[in-house]
Amino acid sequence: MLQANFVEMFVHGNLLPMHARTLGRQWREALADSTPLPPDCAPLPSTALLPTSVELGGQPTRLSGVAVNAAESNSAIELFMQVGTTLSLQEEAQLLVLAQVASKHAFHVLRTQKQLGYVVQCSVRSVGTSRGLTVLIQSSVQPPAQLEAEIESWMREFRSGPLAELSTSSFAEYQSAVSALLDEQPKTLQQETSQIWGELVEGTYRFQHEAQLARAVRELELTQVRSPLMTSDCHRGPAFATDDLRLPLMTSGCH
Numbered sequence: 001m002l003q004a005n006f007v008e009m010f011v012h013g014n015l016l017p018m019h020a021r022t023l024g025r026q027w028r029e030a031l032a033d034s035t036p037l038p039p040d041c042a043p044l045p046s047t048a049l050l051p052t053s054v055e056l057g058g059q060p061t062r063l064s065g066v067a068v069n070a071a072e073s074n075s076a077i078e079l080f081m082q083v084g085t086t087l088s089l090q091e092e093a094q095l096l097v098l099a100q101v102a103s104k105h106a107f108h109v110l111r112t113q114k115q116l117g118y119v120v121q122c123s124v125r126s127v128g129t130s131r132g133l134t135v136l137i138q139s140s141v142q143p144p145a146q147l148e149a150e151i152e153s154w155m156r157e158f159r160s161g162p163l164a165e166l167s168t169s170s171f172a173e174y175q176s177a178v179s180a181l182l183d184e185q186p187k188t189l190q191q192e193t194s195q196i197w198g199e200l201v202e203g204t205y206r207f208q209h210e211a212q213l214a215r216a217v218r219e220l221e222l223t224q225v226r227s228p229l230m231t232s233d234c235h236r237g238p239a240f241a242t243d244d245l246r247l248p249l250m251t252s253g254c255h
Contacts, residue, residue, distance in 0.1 A: 011024075089212055
């Protein structure tokens with residue numbers, strides 16, 4: 001493994017430049033007998049957009065797995081709706097606000113009303129380089145297949161109800177909450193380092209991305225959040241199709 005390698009180092013925090021250079025020199029000396037591996041031989045992981053259910057004639061793409069444990073009474077499902085791999089600031093802002101609106105209703109319906117499980121989450125998630133909306137339920141009362149049906153039912157209810165009826169004033173409150181969270185400064189060195197390192201590793205170098213995204217959230221119109229992802233007649237792309245990828249990750253225990 002040490003015959004050829006590719007190492008990146010990032011020093012951040014209470015360390016003088018001379019000490020950072022010393023660390024770099026120590027690494028180079030430790031790997032002196034190795035051959036540098038060209039960067040193109042260690043590419044970043046990539047993610048492909050899978051076919052939409054529209055492209056597959058109405059059948060969503062699924063990846064499922066069952067982990068059987070006789071001592072485990074819980075089951076779980078994650079329904080991940082892939083949006084895209086390269087989102088503009090406006091598209092990412094749409095997704096963040098939409099998730100904020102959806103999460104409250106998902107918890108109310110799936111957790112409080114239907115009591116499907118003590119863990120119910122709806123949020124934005126990154127899988128590799130793709131971004132999307134995910135719904136997660138951990139349950140002791142229903143198997144994954146039934147949980148998936150309940151999520152589908154909730155999505156239809158959310159589209160025709162809370163999303164369609166969202167008022168301008170309520171939308172402004174969601175905008176304010178999301179933008180305030182994005183504008184919040186890192187509270188620890190670890191949080192700050194994590195943000196910078198992510199941009200370095202992925203080669204995006206968007207060091208002002210959070211601030212720019214907060215501004216994009218504040219500039220959104222209500223119609224932009226009503227139309228994406230949750231509208232059933234959309235297709236993949238800027239419209240964020242509901243009929244885009246359906247990728248349930250199912251893990252179930254024995255009841």
